[in-house]
Amino acid sequence: MPTTTLTDRYVDAAMRTVPEDQRSDLADELRVSIDDQIDARVAEGEPREQAERSVIVELGDPELLAAQYTDRQLYLVGPRYYLDWWRLTKLLLWIVIPLAGLGVAIAHTLSGAGIGEVIGATVVALLNVAMHVFFWTVLIVVILERTGTRMRKPYEGAWKPEMLPEPRQRGAGFGDMVASLIFLVVAAAALLWDRFIGFVPTEPGLSFFNPDLWPWVFAGLFVLMALEAALSIAVYFVGRWTVPLAVLNAALALAVAVPALILLAQGELLNPDFFATTTPGADVGSILTVITGFVIAGIAVWDIIDVAAKARRGRIGRR
Numbered sequence: 130m131p132t133t134t135l136t137d138r139y140v141d142a143a144m145r146t147v148p149e150d151q152r153s154d155l156a157d158e159l160r161v162s163i164d165d166q167i168d169a170r171v172a173e174g175e176p177r178e179q180a181e182r183s184v185i186v187e188l189g190d191p192e193l194l195a196a197q198y199t200d201r202q203l204y205l206v207g208p209r210y211y212l213d214w215w216r217l218t219k220l221l222l223w224i225v226i227p228l229a230g231l232g233v234a235i236a237h238t239l240s241g242a243g244i245g246e247v248i249g250a251t252v253v254a255l256l257n258v259a260m261h262v263f264f265w266t267v268l269i270v271v272i273l274e275r276t277g278t279r280m281r282k283p284y285e286g287a288w289k290p291e292m293l294p295e296p297r298q299r300g301a302g303f304g305d306m307v308a309s310l311i312f313l314v315v316a317a318a319a320l321l322w323d324r325f326i327g328f329v330p331t332e333p334g335l336s337f338f339n340p341d342l343w344p345w346v347f348a349g350l351f352v353l354m355a356l357e358a359a360l361s362i363a364v365y366f367v368g369r370w371t372v373p374l375a376v377l378n379a380a381l382a383l384a385v386a387v388p389a390l391i392l393l394a395q396g397e398l399l400n401p402d403f404f405a406t407t408t409p410g411a412d413v414g415s416i417l418t419v420i421t422g423f424v425i426a427g428i429a430v431w432d433i434i435d436v437a438a439k440a441r442r443g444r445i446g447r448r
Contacts, residue, residue, distance in 0.1 A: 134181070135181050135182060135185055135290055135293065136160065136163050136164070136167075136181060136185070138293040139163070139185050139188070139191055139290070139293055140156050140159050140160050140163070140191075142191040142192070142293050143155075143156075143159060143191035143192070143194055143195045143198075144156050144159075144195065145192070145195075146192055146195050146196070147195050147198065149441070155195075155198055159194075159198075163181075163184055163185070163188070166180075166184045166187075167180045167181050167184050170183060170184065182290055185290045185293075186289070186290060190212065191293070192212050193212065210270045210273060213270075214266055214267070214270045217266055218262060218263065218266050221262050221266065222259060222262055225258055225262060226255055226258055226259060226262075227423070227427070229254055229255065229258045230251050230254060230255050230258075230423070231419065231420070231423050233250055233251050233254040234247055234250075234251045234419045234422075234423070235415075235416050235419045235420075247419075303365060305361075305364075305365070306361050306362060306364070306365040309357070309358070309361040310358055310361060310362075313354050313357055313358050313361075316354065317351060317354055320338070320347060320350070323336045323337050323338060324336050324338070324340065324343060324347070329403075335400070335402065335403060336400050336403070337399065337400060337403050338398060338399060338400060339392075339397055339398060339399060339400050339401075340400060341397075342392070342397070342398070346388075346392075350385065353381055353384055353385050356381055357378075357381055360374065360377060360378060360381065369439075369440075370436055370439040370440040371440060372440050374436075374440065375436045375437050375439075375440035378432065378433070378436045379433045379436070379437070382428075382429045382432045382433050383429065383433075385429070386425050386426060386428070386429035389425050390422060390425055390426060393418060393421060393422050393425070394422075398421070399417070399418060399421065
């Protein structure tokens, strides 16, 4: 596996916020500029590793440099705190929105609301939470700017090369294919174990999923999983995710998730005998139903977005 240099990490980080049609040219330009500055320092007697670090330090935050390259104004909350605000906002959105949505869905389910009401309330809550995240983070940064207060950072306000992320993967390696195949095998084995043995030691044979879905529904699921395995192998031999392969991946993900969510909403995906018939048991069943729905939808959405991003980076890497 080739060694990733500090320059590789810096160029990759800088290009993440550059428009796609400019990335290839700007990446080459930036890399040449860095190499020239390193060579100049080495010619003066400075060790290459130290010279590379010195050049990277002088260039500063890669996102700020990328904004200067593309004339992108960082003025939503002022350039001084824009990058800090944007990084914090993205982190909060990834954490708070799923947790809030799950909490609202569970609460409405336990109150006896129908599936339509649960979905509607959850969507409204997600939009409301997103609005509040944006509002309060902007407000806090505006107050800091207007009062002249400086935010204390773990790196004392100075950008350092140690903060550079590792370059994002553009190709598809052998390890990715193996990991995907192992995941599919384990998932298939778990489904078979659940059907014929069960995961409850005190109730042998008690399955979590509805046994009435066997054999035809689960047979269809195994066919889709086999197609997923074939897709992973195809991606490995192609060497990267392409747009057609990403579209096929999205179709397979939706082919699994959409029917599963429909069955879950109709109360036909999970085994009713798995839960106790008492009121506390019913609450547990409702909670697990909501959690299962979020897991199914979350896996599908994450898979589609992740592969789409890899396909996009793959296009950039081929230019």
